[in-house]
Amino acid sequence: MIPAVLPTYARADIGFVRGEGPYLWGTDGRRYLDFGCGVAVTSLGHAHPKLVKALKDQVDKVWHVSNLYQIENQERLAKRLTAATFADSVFFCNSGAEANECAIKMARKHFYAAGQPERFRIITFEGAFHGRTLATLAAGGQAKYLEGFGPKAEGFDQVPFGDLEATEKAIGPATCALMIEPIQGESGIRVAPPDFLNGLRSLADKYGLLLIYDEIQTGVGRTGKFMAHEWWGAKPDIMSVAKAIGGGFPLGACLGTERAAAGMVVGTHGSTFGGNPLGTAVGNAVLDIVLADGFLEHVVAMGQHLKQQLAMVAEQHPKVIEEVRGIGLHLGLKAKVPVGDLLAAMRREGLIGIPGGDNVARIMPPLVIERTHIAEAIDKLGRACAGLAP
Numbered sequence: 001m002i003p004a005v006l007p008t009y010a011r012a013d014i015g016f017v018r019g020e021g022p023y024l025w026g027t028d029g030r031r032y033l034d035f036g037c038g039v040a041v042t043s044l045g046h047a048h049p050k051l052v053k054a055l056k057d058q059v060d061k062v063w064h065v066s067n068l069y070q071i072e073n074q075e076r077l078a079k080r081l082t083a084a085t086f087a088d089s090v091f092f093c094n095s096g097a098e099a100n101e102c103a104i105k106m107a108r109k110h111f112y113a114a115g116q117p118e119r120f121r122i123i124t125f126e127g128a129f130h131g132r133t134l135a136t137l138a139a140g141g142q143a144k145y146l147e148g149f150g151p152k153a154e155g156f157d158q159v160p161f162g163d164l165e166a167t168e169k170a171i172g173p174a175t176c177a178l179m180i181e182p183i184q185g186e187s188g189i190r191v192a193p194p195d196f197l198n199g200l201r202s203l204a205d206k207y208g209l210l211l212i213y214d215e216i217q218t219g220v221g222r223t224g225k226f227m228a229h230e231w232w233g234a235k236p237d238i239m240s241v242a243k244a245i246g247g248g249f250p251l252g253a254c255l256g257t258e259r260a261a262a263g264m265v266v267g268t269h270g271s272t273f274g275g276n277p278l279g280t281a282v283g284n285a286v287l288d289i290v291l292a293d294g295f296l297e298h299v300v301a302m303g304q305h306l307k308q309q310l311a312m313v314a315e316q317h318p319k320v321i322e323e324v325r326g327i328g329l330h331l332g333l334k335a336k337v338p339v340g341d342l343l344a345a346m347r348r349e350g351l352i353g354i355p356g357g358d359n360v361a362r363i364m365p366p367l368v369i370e371r372t373h374i375a376e377a378i379d380k381l382g383r384a385c386a387g388l389a390p
């Protein structure tokens, strides 16, 4: 019999009843150290007092009004996001896939409005993950997710991740944009090579294309910069953000320069819930914390310490962990045992990580962790590895 909840997820046999900071309490009565953050979503930990207060205060005022009216929280969040990034304008939605849908529409509409409607194709990269809607699945190009859902949405061409030459070769008269995650998250924390984003920027400028970054997983402080692409330096024309921007409240955003967004006039796009007063109240509280003096420096320091400690565990257990990779607190352990076994062993020790492609366990702790939490995690990971070693 089909379960009441559509069985599209392979769920672990545990739920959680409460969270506080980096900890979760399970239905089994145990306490867990959450180094997954609901896939890089609860980046400020659980029940952060400032986020709780921001949401509660807004709950007592007004929950929802249509985007047919002025929404003060939304306008304030947009102004702060544009001030902190390359962008001039922001569209709000509720999820990552929707943010990417807007990015794709914005790029295509830019060329349509510029009198070049034939330019609608977007070059994406092997191993990409951009979401589960029909267009974002086509953008991601992963056969295992596309199979069975009818013809793949038209207009996406894929080239190997990190290959500038292949990218340039794939550019044709119908190409309108290049779209990339600076660090591929779902496929196992694959960091773009050092000059790659700058190379893509040059190609975009040379051929008059728009450059789109998907920073849904990497943005809002995860790597120790507000946006991960700042480590490379090359700016995009369009960027999608979601996950951590809402701290656990569903919120997504598509940011663009004035030039890139030129086609998105009244009536061209919309969302019933996008940018509603509750979500954007939390989004503003998230920015209060992430953009405060010293916060990103803390992420960098914790990231360096954690990566070094993880490397020590890997050295002690070479038959379990092959490699540690990633930037800031967006880290991955490439496992030598099946990654499901490693994650299960970690969970038995009370440590939560997230599976990724390439047999990688993603380690994405809250950005507010301290050295004591890292010591605790390393202790648990070490014991998990010792139990697995052949």
Ligand SMILES: *Cc1c(COP(=O)(O)O)cnc(C)c1O
Pocket: 094, 095, 096, 097, 098, 100, 129, 130, 131, 132, 181, 185, 186, 214, 215, 216, 217, 242, 243
């Ligand atoms: C999670 C993710 C998405 C999809 O976000 P949803 O909120 O699940 O729609 C898209 N791109 C990247 C890079 C992601 O990590």
